Amino acid sequence: MCSVFGYIGKQYSRQLVMEGLSRLEYRGYDSAGFACLDPQSNHIVYSKASGDLQHLKDKLNQQSIDGYVSLGHTRWATHGGFSADNAHPHFDCEKNIALIHNGIIENHQELREELRAAGHVFHSETDTEVVAHLFEQELGRRDLSIELCSEIFSRLQGAYAFAIILEQYTNTMIVARKRSPLCVGVGKDELFVSSDPLAFIDKTRDVLFMPDESFALLSPSGIALYSFNGQSLSIATSSLDFSFEQQDKQQHEHFMLKEIYEQKAAIKNTLTHLQALSADLLWKQLGLKNEQVKDVEKITLLGCGTSWFAGRIAQFFFEEIAHISTQVSVASEFRYMSFFPRSNTLCIAITQSGETADTLEALRVVQSYGVHTIGLTNVASSTIVRETQGSLFTQAGCEVAVASTKAFVTQLTALYWLAHRLAMEKGLIELSDMQAAEQNLLIAAEALEECIEQNKLRIMQELAPYYATYKQYIFLGRHIGYPLAMEAALKLKEITYIFAQAYPAGELKHGPLALIDAQIPVVVFSHQAHIIYHKLVANVQEVKARDGHVIAFAFEGQQELISLADTVFIIPHVAPLLEPIAMIGLMQFFVYQMALVLDRPIDKPRNLAKSVTVE
Numbered sequence: 001m002c003s004v005f006g007y008i009g010k011q012y013s014r015q016l017v018m019e020g021l022s023r024l025e026y027r028g029y030d031s032a033g034f035a036c037l038d039p040q041s042n043h044i045v046y047s048k049a050s051g052d053l054q055h056l057k058d059k060l061n062q063q064s065i066d067g068y069v070s071l072g073h074t075r076w077a078t079h080g081g082f083s084a085d086n087a088h089p090h091f092d093c094e095k096n097i098a099l100i101h102n103g104i105i106e107n108h109q110e111l112r113e114e115l116r117a118a119g120h121v122f123h124s125e126t127d128t129e130v131v132a133h134l135f136e137q138e139l140g141r142r143d144l145s146i147e148l149c150s151e152i153f154s155r156l157q158g159a160y161a162f163a164i165i166l167e168q169y170t171n172t173m174i175v176a177r178k179r180s181p182l183c184v185g186v187g188k189d190e191l192f193v194s195s196d197p198l199a200f201i202d203k204t205r206d207v208l209f210m211p212d213e214s215f216a217l218l219s220p221s222g223i224a225l226y227s228f229n230g231q232s233l234s235i236a237t238s239s240l241d242f243s244f245e246q247q248d249k250q251q252h253e254h255f256m257l258k259e260i261y262e263q264k265a266a267i268k269n270t271l272t273h274l275q276a277l278s279a280d281l282l283w284k285q286l287g288l289k290n291e292q293v294k295d296v297e298k299i300t301l302l303g304c305g306t307s308w309f310a311g312r313i314a315q316f317f318f319e320e321i322a323h324i325s326t327q328v329s330v331a332s333e334f335r336y337m338s339f340f341p342r343s344n345t346l347c348i349a350i351t352q353s354g355e356t357a358d359t360l361e362a363l364r365v366v367q368s369y370g371v372h373t374i375g376l377t378n379v380a381s382s383t384i385v386r387e388t389q390g391s392l393f394t395q396a397g398c399e400v401a402v403a404s405t406k407a408f409v410t411q412l413t414a415l416y417w418l419a420h421r422l423a424m425e426k427g428l429i430e431l432s433d434m435q436a437a438e439q440n441l442l443i444a445a446e447a448l449e450e451c452i453e454q455n456k457l458r459i460m461q462e463l464a465p466y467y468a469t470y471k472q473y474i475f476l477g478r479h480i481g482y483p484l485a486m487e488a489a490l491k492l493k494e495i496t497y498i499f500a501q502a503y504p505a506g507e508l509k510h511g512p513l514a515l516i517d518a519q520i521p522v523v524v525f526s527h528q529a530h531i532i533y534h535k536l537v538a539n540v541q542e543v544k545a546r547d548g549h550v551i552a553f554a555f556e557g558q559q560e561l562i563s564l565a566d567t568v569f570i571i572p573h574v575a576p577l578l579e580p581i582a583m584i585g586l587m588q589f590f591v592y593q594m595a596l597v598l599d600r601p602i603d604k605p606r607n608l609a610k611s612v613t614v615e
């Protein structure tokens, strides 16, 4: 997604802007740009380049532009293809105003027509550019004022974080936020503006997270903050206590491989962190009162992509362990659906980054019903933590590869653990059951790693080169194995670009069976429950009877499935409901090796970003 970074202060800032943008690389991008006010001429000077940040850096190395008031941006295309013209900053007709934006201006077409009719000439296909012309239009008639900003921002529909510089007001930067993340780092006589405090955390720890629907006029000596209706707001800064850690791949070829191998430790760290929470501290952190905990009637889980699949698996945890009726919704669809909360409903939004716009929007809908919301995230400084009444943290460590691996298993860990805590609070299980559950998580983590170790060489030397030649795949599972199949299919699509579709195994005969032939391998995730296993075996028989090719993830001793499959991976037994943790590492490794054979850019697959901050 786009990243916004700005600086206003007493230093030449090009280098620190570039450094800030590099730290935001995880957001993914296709072009980048830099602009500043030239201290001698007070004119805006700029540079833009298509491609990754290095292209912009190389271009800037040939130029001497720098200044005390500057903007940097990386773009993830929404409106208009990736080109230097569409890269930010964007300008008004005279290039007296420069601005950068993250988000989408939904009414840009209407504004563009209005501004064109008034004589403005556009230079890009982006939705962003209209805002520069809107400022130009208004500043042609009157001075910069609170009312002027308030009027302009109130006209913009959609989601946005803006930083704007103007030749006419060399000591001012305008910033604004609606829905998209934006924060201001407060230093001594200098301010840093960013989509994520990570970009400036080594310069200052005092951060103003811009309230939703607010704008600010920044100068080196301070911040004047206003709501969109022009009311002055007080400045409440937070003091952050994390540091930027340069991530490196250690001995691994890709971050994804490193992160696959970190899963066992990530599960353990998450568990240790959770175990350290006393009952009082846990419910307090979740924003719940003890009596509320006992009476939770319904849980709504929200998430997108892999986090949604974690929710789909966790539904079984909350229903089977804590006996709480659980609904799981993909967050990007939630706002179009009816929602029927019961009197004591809990909503848990699952998001590794804590910044996913679809998840945050769904959460806001839930909150409009007065429902208690909790964010389950890996990033303690993220937007979700500020917008929910309670938080629970996974301890996956920084996940760099776009395709989620260790975040997923730590989400499962936290949700499995929480289901047991709720069950204990309701008197359904004893402390000894809780302790056994914790032990079982560690055993499943061990199984995850063991499965990779045992199959590693076979996958690298034989299976990955062979299976990378297929063009499409079907994934099957039942019960908890179905969301696992969905997650596995997503991983395959993301990093190999091979098409894959997951089905509940019982649905095969209702249509997809028509696809079966020797050209479309069927990956089956087995289950430990006998009744489910036997039904799965019947589904595999149906595939084999039609010349299908089967890859099975079977548990030890499941002889019938093992002998039916063309390729089989044997998984050690784990506690019921922890099958996905035991199997997913091996699946990720298999898919990773296929992507390697296909020479894909594994850590940054085309078109994808790590943090999806637009709807």
Ligand code: F6R
Pocket: 304, 305, 306, 307, 308, 350, 351, 352, 353, 354, 355, 356, 359, 402, 403, 404, 405, 490, 491, 494, 610, 611, 612
């Ligand atoms: C897939 C993947 C995505 C994310 C999704 C939600 O490997 O990483 O599907 O899971 O974009 O992201 P978060 O969890 O940050 O809300």
